[in-house]
Amino acid sequence: MDIEELLKQNDLKVTPQRKAILAVLQNTNSFLSAQDLFQRVIAILPGTNFSTIYRNLDVMLAKGLLCRVPSDNGADLYELRREEGHHHHAVCKTCGASIPVDYCPMESLIQELDRKGFLPTEHCFEVYGLCARCRKGKGKQ
C-alpha cells in the first residue's frame, strides 16, 4: 500500500518524518530496533530527532500499523504489519536472522482462555535459538 494512503487511513498527518519511517520499514525484511530505525531515517531525512521516532513508533503501534517484539538485549524491535497478516518469528541468537513462522499459538488457545473468561487483546510469541547456518558454524561470529 502507498505510504501516504496508509497514514491518511489512520488519521495521521502526512509528514516527511513519518514517510521516512514507513519507507525504511517497508524496505526492511527483518525487524529493527528504534535506534537502528533512527539511524536509517536520518540517512533519508537528516535532522530528524529520535524523540520523533519514538513518538511515532508509539502512535503507529497504537494504530496497529506496526508490530513490536521484545528482544534479548533491552531494545524492543519493530516491523511493519504486512497485509499477509499476523505471524511470528524464530530469531537466531548468533547472526540475528529472523525466520518467519506461520503458526500462531492463539489458534490453539482461544477456546481455553474463553472458558476461563479471559479476553486476549495482545500476545507475544518469539522463539530464540540457532539457525541452520550458525548451527554449522558458518554464521558471522
Added chain:
Amino acid sequence: MDIEELLKQNDLKVTPQRKAILAVLQNTNSFLSAQDLFQRVIAILPGTNFSTIYRNLDVMLAKGLLCRVPSDNGADLYELRREEGHHHHAVCKTCGASIPVDYCPMESLIQELDRKGFLPTEHCFEVYGLCARCRKGKGKQ
C-alpha cells in the same frame, strides 16, 4: 524444595540475600519485576542492595531456577520455575492477575523448526488481555 538445598544443588553459595530472594519468590504466586522483588527483599533483609538482586536474578536465570518474561512497560518480570514444569501466562492488563496456561506452543512448532534446521533454545509466549473480573468491571480501577 528447601531453599538451601536448591542453592547448593546449583553450586551457589548460601547467603542471606539469596535466601531472602528465593523466599520472596516462593511466597509469590504471580511474577515480580526486579524492583518489586527488591522492595520485598529489603523488607525481610534490610540493607540488601539492588545490584545484588540484579546479579542474583541473572545467576539464577542462568542456572534455570527462574523464568523471565517481558512485560508491557520496560521492566522484565521474574518467577520461580516450579517443579510442575514449564508453563506460560495470560496476564490481565487491568489488575495484573497472571493466569497460568498449560499449553506450550513449542510442542506444535518443534517439527516445523527442525525441518528448517533451526534449533530453538529459548522462547517467549505471553498473552495479554482482560481477565473475567475486569471484563465485568469488577477489577481494581
Added chain:
DNA sequence: GATGCAAATGCAAATTACTTGCAGGAGGCC
C-alpha cells in the same frame, strides 16, 4: 492563496531499568 488551530516536531533535560568496577566481607572446603 491566506488563516487558524490542532497536531507534530526539535531540543534538552529527566527518567527508568539495569550494569559495572572495585574494595571489603563472608561461605565453606581443608
Added chain:
DNA sequence: GGCCTCCTGCAAGTAATTTGCATTTGCATC
C-alpha cells in the same frame, strides 16, 4: 582456624526511552 574464591555494598555509569515546552507544519476552511 586459614585460605581462597565467590558474593556483596556502594557509587558511578550506561543505554533506551520519555517528557516539557516552545516552535513549526499539515491541512481544513475561508
